[in-house]
Amino acid sequence: MTIRLPPRLIIASLAALSLICGEGIALARSSPARPAKAALAAQPASVQPQRPWLYENSDVPIDGAWLFGTLPNGLRYAIRRNGVPPGQISIRLRIDAGSLHEREDESGYAHFIEHLTFRGSRFVPDGESKRIWQRLGVSFGSDSNAQTTPTATTYALDLPDASSESVEESIKILAGMISDPNIVPAAVEAERAVVLAEMREGQGAASRVGDASRALFFAGQPLGSHAPIGTAQSLEAASAASLRAFHDRWYRPENAVIAISGDTDPKAVEALIERHFAGWKPQGAPVSAPGFGTPDPQAPASAVVVQAGAPPSLTLVWLRPWAPKADTIDYNQRKLADSVAIQMINRRLEGAARRAGSAFLQAGIDVDDVSRSANGTFVSIVPSARGWEQALREVRAIIEDAKASVPGEAEIEREYRAFETNLAVDVENQSVEASATQAGNIVAAVDIRETTVTAQAALDIYRGARAIMTPAAMLDATRRMFGGDAMRAMLVLPQMEAGAQARLDAALQAPVVASSDVRLTGKPVTMADLPALPPPGTVVSRVPVGVLGMELITFSNGTRLTLFANSGEGGKVHMNVRFGHGLLDLSPTRTQPTWAAGYVLGANGIGTLGQRELDELTNARRLGFDFGIDDDAFEMSALTRQADYRDQLRLFAAKLHAPGWDAGPVERVKAGLIAAYDGAAATPGGVLGHRLGWLLRKKDARYRTPDKAEIAALTPEHFRAFWEPILASGPVEVQIFGDVKPNEAIAAVAETFGALPPRAQRPIERAARKVRFPAHNSKPLVLLHEGNADQAAAMIAWPTGAGLANAREGRQLDILAQIITDRLFERLRAAEGVAYSPNAQADWPLAFDKGRGYILAMSQLKPGSTDYFFTLVREIAADLAARPVSDDELQRVLAPTRQLLARASTGNAYWMNQMEGAAYDRRYVEAMIALPNDMLRITPERLRQLAAKYLVDRKSYSVVVLPRVK
Structure with missing residues (x-):
């Protein structure tokens, strides 16, 4: 049994463990069932043992919401009913074989098998897996995925809108994938290029440090020399016969566990597991699991x-x-x-x-x-x-x-x-724990033998x-x-x-002298120690938004509250405080210390209370502080709870009313950024991360990453001079979405943000109201990275539009970007193995009524493949502009999008995000209502029109990142 630690106390050590081990810290938790939306036809189930297999040799309380069983061939399963999100089934299938089960000449085989298993199998023709899942509403990479760790290979499927037919079809396909993948020479050769591309893209400073860490810490043990990705030599030498031998040795029913949680009848799912997995017969005699060794005291220290x-x-x-x-x-x-x-x-x-x-x-x-x-x-x-x-x-x-x-x-x-x-x-x-979390917890528990x-x-x-x-x-x-x-x-x-x-x-x-001044001391801190706020404000209007019972409340000082009181996520309260105008408040031509705000504003105190006092104040409470800069507002946000949300409001209001200006956080964030700065230049992705947003906005200073000299030059006084007037001015929009009583929440806002003095209004510069796109370049801009000589990246973008007036077109461009992503995947990854994760994306900035967004395509590649990338993208763009896509191609994008929207709309975070800005601009409400139709009612001809309008080569802008010649 594992229990997760308080998130704010899990710090650098966990990141180091992930780097060293190549696997995350497992959670092993579960929660009670939720009523099902629909049930499959029940059929006879296996008889469960008196104490389920997961709880053998344990006296912890059994979670009775799970139905446990073991098939005669040894396969174990756990099934439960859960309605979060409604209509979804989450399946996790774990094979007790990872990179530590590989022999010396099999390095990377467990991961290679993972790829081949998804590529094709008994019921899935080669290369058709992604398309089949898309037609069922499954998003590749998020709803369907797999992971190979040192100790296991786990296959994940989140099936939305799960009908009895789609559930059975999915379980049948999974049974064929696991027991009989298509391990033939042609498939092996095609997927080898993909795995090598994944290896190439993953190489860098972090991976090399991770390899060195394992080699030192676990010297003499298999973990010290077996990374899940394998070695190029082993992967190049792999054959269909050798991979099949690895599969048959370890992919056996007694090594498999299936965990399923979702909105259906567990007994019916149990019958489907019996129907489709009971016939799985292992190949050959069982092989004992290898020993993983013990730490060697004689190895280098x-x-x-x-x-x-x-x-x-x-x-x-x-x-x-x-x-x-x-x-x-x-x-x-x-x-x-x-x-x-x-x-x-x-x-x-x-x-x-x-x-x-x-x-x-x-x-x-x-x-x-x-x-x-x-x-x-x-x-x-x-x-x-x-x-x-x-x-x-x-x-x-x-x-x-x-x-x-x-x-x-x-x-x-x-x-x-x-x-x-x-x-x-x-x-x-517990009543809103997601099915995916519950199924994942079971396989995580199996992995750590708890x-x-x-x-x-x-x-x-x-x-x-x-x-x-x-x-x-x-x-x-x-x-x-x-x-x-x-x-x-x-x-x-x-x-x-x-x-x-x-x-x-x-x-x-060297001898160690114990510190004498690090134990935390000091008087208790309470909410009464926060700076006092003025008397509560009054409500001057309270009107319905007209959507789902949301309300818009205006207070006497001008503060506005969007309130959605609901019990959909029992106990949770989502809070977002938007103030000022975000990027619209910033100069597009002057460098500004926005890059330091995310850390510093949460750490530099309130009034006379510093970080230590605020830690004491918030200890054992669900109180937080996340700061962000949106296009049209600065934001303070937190996920809190019913018992704490009033004090969360108090903290946020005090931050605006009487901010602290401790110098320490400024110096700390500067030192951290400078120490990590050169790492961005070590990979193509890092270079693009530093430069691309700035380049695509025609070198707008608001999107620029500062250089090291600018970081070092920032003083606490300069930081305060910039941010103090921003915290004190501009409109305030409070969003509270969650399990609150409406009148109590309104009173709590009246006592906090409604109590603040009227705020000065900062004028928005005319130049700040517009975002621009760079001029066309006939040859790509060349950027250089300092990393591996076989790594490069390429990007091409086209200007689009901006603003709420035509938000529909911006959303439809998201669908076009997904079509481009699919075509790049089919060509660059699935067919040719040139790249591992090509993608396209669209950006339509709603807050800027003037200016340009963009649609872009990008990928990491070998340096010699960048010209081919540009040729291929232009070929795809021309085809999309000339011919409508097929109905099947469009539906393979729309079906996952439809399910994504359906799932997202069951949570408060979705509605809060869509309602940002709506307290001051009703158009955001109308745009929110229109969103599903905007995206899902698009036609092939409309997509062609958009491609012809925007994917114009003479307007494109391209960038390539190449290795510096050394």
Whole structure:
């Protein structure tokens, strides 16, 4: 059983683990059933054992919403009814075979088989899989996908609008895919190019650091040398016969688990599993799973890795052998106590990182079972400009302090309550847990050899662990987690430093003096400590929007509230506060420190309260602060809950009324951006990420990424001078969508945003009201990257339009972009293997009534393929302008779009997004109402007209990113 940690406490260490292991941290949680929309015809089911297979050797409470069973051939399944989203079935099929099951000459085979399985099988002709799923409303890549990790290969299908016929057809196809994929020479040769393209596009500083990390940390174990993507040598040598041998060895029913959650009758689905999977017969005798080894104490303990483009970093690891354990309540409670002990240290590290003069920008600790190969404690450190040696000393000193003396009861209680609130929120939200999450939780639990429990059971087990979280027990846990059979340390540098290896070894052996000033102290902080707001405002109008019971409320100070009170997501409250005019408030010609705002405005305090005080204030609450800049507004947003949303309003209003201006967050974000800056130049995608938005807006300063000199030059005083007038001016639009009582929510806004003094109105510059598109270039603009010589990227774009007046055309261009994406996929990936993920996209900026949007196509490729890309895209554009698409091609795009809209519209986030700006402009309401028809009633002839109007070659603008010649 695993329970997720409070999100704000999961910091750098988890990112490091993902890099090292190539797999995410699994969740193993579940929630009660929801009523089904429709049921399939029930048929006889297998008899379940008294204690389901997932709960063998465990005493945790069984989640009775699941129907468990095992077929005679050994295949295990778990099925449950769930109506979130309505009408959908989510299927996860896990094979207990990943890259660690490969022999030395089979590197990459598990992932190669994943590709071939989706390419064609018993019931799917070669290359038709994507089209078949699209006709069923499935979006390729999001609704249908697969993942290969070191320990497993998992196939995922989210089937929208699931009828009895489509569910049976899907289960039949999946059964054929898994038991009898089309592993023949022609398919292998075609898919080899695709896999190699995926390998090429994934190579870079991050992948090389990940490979080096595995090689050091897991030296002598299979995990140290087996990345799921494989090696070019092994993939080039793979044949249909060798791949078939791998498939038959591991793709066996006893190695398979199917988890299905959705809006249907579990008994009926069980009958379909029996019908289509019971005949799966394994090939040959079973093979025992390989051993994954144990950490080698004699292997090298440290390494220095030099990787251009990678920011400096340090990772310390304490390794212990992994062994399966009975997933009992006692075992889980001790793990939970360990987590609380670690989170106390993480909070101390974060507090130290915020200090002026800290030698590290970020540090975090995590304890995890890694790919059934080791249990490890991972410490990740990002040094500041003071250097990695001082950063290592400071972090080791904080850890040493935690090992030297017991924590205080107040510290334990703080972390206990933060974790408890996280679990309590899960209980509140259990009725709206998505089917995809539930099915994924089952296969994640199988992967880590644990169980799932309901949200309430997880909370009860956690609360039962409080008694063992004594100061002495926390100290013992800390000492145990910083011990083990082997210790490793890796230093990553962007360029070699003199004597780095010897200096690292010396720093690791140096005596450690425990810190004496990192334990968090200070008086309790309450909402009463926030700056006082003026007296509440009054409501001057309250009118219905005319859609789904939404209301528009205007207050005496001019603040407007869009309120959608509903219980569709029980307990959840989505909040968005829009103020000012966003990009329209900014100059298109002057550089501005907008790039720092996302972090700094959430961290630089409110009034006299700094980050530490605000952390204390919001601890064990569901309160947040996300800042963004939209075309027509600046936004503060949070997902909160019924019990906390009033205080969330209070925090946001205080931020506008009395913002704090701590200098520390400005200096911290500058240091972090400068440290990571060169990494963007190491890949074609990074270069485009830095430059493309600016180029496609004709070098509009609002879309420009600052250079390092500009980042370094920003001062706290300059940041304040720019942002203080923005926070104090412009219209305010509050959006509250979720489980609230209307009158209470209106009163809460009256006491907060309605209480603010009337705000000054900043005039919008005439030049800021327009976005432009660059002039046509007959030859692509050439940009250079500093990475691999076999990586390149190409992009071509055409100008379109902007504004609400013709939003319909902008939405129809989204459909045209999807058609282009499909054709690029068919040619560049499926047929020729030139690229792994070509795509097209359209942008129609609604807030700019003057100017240009664009439609673009882009892909990563080999340098020698960029000319072919441009030729192919122009060929596709000309064909779309000359001939209507077929009905089948159009429906293969519209069916997934229809289902995407249907699913999205069951959640508050969709409606909130569509209603942004509607409090001040009724046209947004009309555009929201028209959206489904705008997109779904398009005809082949209309698409042809749009292509002829916009995909005009003499208006195009193109960019190519090539490797710098070295």
